[in-house]
Amino acid sequence: xxxxxxxxxxxxxxxxxxxxxxxxxxxxxxxxxxxxxxxxxxxxxxxxxxxxxxxxxxxxxxxxxxxxxxxxxxxxxxxxxxxxxxxxxxxxxxxxxxxxxxxxxxxxxxxxxxxxxxxxxxxxxxxxxxxxxxxxxxxxxxxxxxxxxxxxxxxxxxxxxxxxxxxxxxxxxxxxxxxxxxxxxxxxxxxxxxxx
Numbered sequence: 001x002x003x004x005x006x007x008x009x010x011x012x013x014x015x016x017x018x019x020x021x022x023x024x025x026x027x028x029x030x031x032x033x034x035x036x037x038x039x040x041x042x043x044x045x046x047x048x049x050x051x052x053x054x055x056x057x058x059x060x061x062x063x064x065x066x067x068x069x070x071x072x073x074x075x076x077x078x079x080x081x082x083x084x085x086x087x088x089x090x091x092x093x094x095x096x097x098x099x100x101x102x103x104x105x106x107x108x109x110x111x112x113x114x115x116x117x118x119x120x121x122x123x124x125x126x127x128x129x130x131x132x133x134x135x136x137x138x139x140x141x142x143x144x145x146x147x148x149x150x151x152x153x154x155x156x157x158x159x160x161x162x163x164x165x166x167x168x169x170x171x172x173x174x175x176x177x178x179x180x181x182x183x184x185x186x187x188x189x190x191x192x193x194x195x196x
Contacts, residue, residue, distance in 0.1 A: 109187060121187045128193075129153040129169025129176035136187040142180050 102113045109121040119138035122145065124131060130153055133145035140163040149155040152171050159165040163182040168175050174195030181188050 123187075123189070125178050125189065125191060127169060127176040127178065127191060129171060129174075130155060132167045132178050134165075134167075134178070134180045134187075134189065136180065136182055138185070140182040142182055142187075 101115075104111045106121070109123045112120045112122075114120065121136045121138075122133065124133045128150065130147065130149040132147045132155075135143045135145050142159070142163055142165045144157050144159075144165060144167060147155045147157065147167055147169075149169055153169045153176075154171075156168040156170060157165065158168065165180050167178040167180075169177075174193065177190075177192045177194065179190045179192070
């Protein structure tokens with residue numbers, strides 16, 4: 001019985017060659033079409049071949065047929081475009097805060113009020129499985145800032161919605177859970193232990 005291992009390879013070669021030929025035939029009219037700019041220039045008489053473009057004045061219209069003298073600048077008058085020169089041309093005034101952010105403490109939370117009026121609550125929680133820093137905002141967003149597991153524990157964050165988050169410190173046979181939610185326009189956290 002003869003082997004036909006070459007048939008699929010030959011078929012692939014024929015298909016590849018056919019696609020190359022078809023693609024070449026399809027793109028050939030595009031390659032032969034002159035660019036619109038080339039057609040315009042080819043219709044001009046030889047004596048009217050345009051020279052370099054004349055720059056337009058920046059502020060006032062100059063009547064056709066008149067020329068205005070180009071002001072010459074000395075090397076001392078030219079602007080430098082070095083990074084230092086560009087930096088020196090930038091405005092030096094920076095927007096400044098009118099007031100420092102207000103920092104208070106509420107139920108163990110460090111509270112700051114931003115310029116936009118949004119209150120931010122930050123608090124650290126330490127359990128046997130590790131330590132977590134939680135941040136909440138008065139617009140109902142709960143975030144985990146940091147989570148550091150203790151030796152033998154792994155950390156896992158679960159967040160089903162922007163205002164509800166749980167941080168798990170897991171070890172074989174036990175877990176410590178820090179459950180943080182934005183509830184009734186204030187932060188609420190419950191710390192619990194599962195297992196022995």
